[in-house]
Amino acid sequence: MVRVSEHIIRHDDGTSTGVWGIYTLQSAFQPIFAFKEGKLSVAAFEGLIRPFRDGEPQSPVTFFGTCPAADRLHIEALTRTLHLLNAGACLPQEASIFVNFDPSVFTDRHIADKALRDMRLVLHEAGIDPRRIVCEVTEQKSASQETLYAFVEALRANGFRVAVDDYGADDSDITRIKELKPDIVKFDAHWITRLMESGAGFALLTAMVQSFEDQGIRTVFEGIEEGWQLELAERSGASMVQGYVLARPELALTSFRVFGEVAQPSAEESKAQVAASPAPAPQARPARAFGRKVAP
Template sequence: MPRSIGLAHIIRHDDGTSTGVWGLYTLQSAFQPIFAFKEGKLSLAAFEGLIRPFRDGEPQSPSTFFSTCPASDRLHIEALTRTLHLLNAGACLPQDASIFVNFDPSVFTERTVADSALREMRLVLHESGIDPSRVVCEVTEQRSASQETLHSFVAALRANGFRIAVDDYGADDSDIHRIQELKPDIVKFDALWITQLMESGAGFALLTSMVKSFEAQGIRTVFEGIEESWQLELAEKSGASMVQGFVLARPELAPTSFRVFDKSRQARAASVDTTAPAASPGPQPARPAKAFGRKGAT
């Protein structure tokens, strides 16, 4: 992979944000907040970078975009999307929030590929002013062409200060093996699977047990796709570390409005004018009424 393949397809804008270009498509970053439970409240913890393709100015689904890309281009597109998200995170996200970016294991076919990807990450992080400790590398569910190469790459990521997350954890045996092999810092639970488990008492008990098992191993958990208030309430009751979903916040294209959560910027503003009212920490997620489970669920 040529060095800086991601940066070669980037267009910079006057507002500090960037877009990507790949063939007939313009690529934009969207970010969705991830919130943590802390002392009975929700606080902003991280953002997930999501790609949003456009063609002739019209939005396209990510699946449509990726389906038009030859398999031989996938490695370069992976680099481009990560580059785009990290540059935009440096430009328009709070400086203390973590950033989740995806890695497709299927593109790691040999050691040189992994080494090039790591060099690209270092270069982009230096340019965007992001410390590696803020970056969470999500390993998606696709199988790697070389498990040995993937494991070596994950070890290198961790050695360089990045954290590791396993994405879309569900009921398959392969998911358990991924946890055992990669020893992640974070596990993100599959949204559909969470919903199914929450709809019965036995399912919720299993979900709670898994969360406790991960926490005992020092692994934090994220419940994805939380779209209703009863799901949010059960997520907190289960002991999940973090939650993500439409009930809390929808993804926003860069530049986002999420800088209102930037604590360091608020502190600087307060130090400039100590007579001014305290800066607002931004909109807080609405907490639902106490109601467990879907109506009619057992």
């Protein structure tokens, strides 16, 4: 039986790293910003794993691709544990923490209950209130719909919020929202960008955001990389935004507590910071003319 604690190295600065085979694993966190009265403020952070081999960074896709299916449950537990321990050491105490869950590894309620019991012990050690945790249910297939529903109910029973990841308005996505009734929906970055490139697409995007808000579901636009996208995200009514235009993921050695101590820029200031960046030609990005203000 694999003990997650045996794969964790704790450091004097309060952070932790993981070891799995030839890989060293570190936590990175990317801020998620909320729109509030014309300003952007950090509302949450998403935990992302960063593998290293012989000191050189590796793609997470490469790392997970080399892991046997039989180890996936244990690796998932290890990466979540790392994120939570490092969140307790590095993140502002008021920020929410997004962590990923692959529903395909929770094949029955017993496995889910044990994983969540272990997670609560880690939260207690890290000094994190369970209500700060947002569990991102990724798009991997679960053993059955009943298993998925039971897993989501177990998350809620432990006091966690639930987010659906990579929403793209396919029929399966819409059904998933109706059945899981998440607290938060994270919109797929490529799908958002496509819709933003036309007036009709943006109108559909805005209507979907409003529909979710009417149901008490908050929305996150992922992959926001340019100023015009940030402006349209704000105009659409999206609750939160995440992307390189605002902040890149940083390793947990960084003290993110500064986000809780300094005033955040307004949405206009954030857009101004990227306004000088090279922009694609209007014919390549119709949304630039549609969504981006001309600088005075």
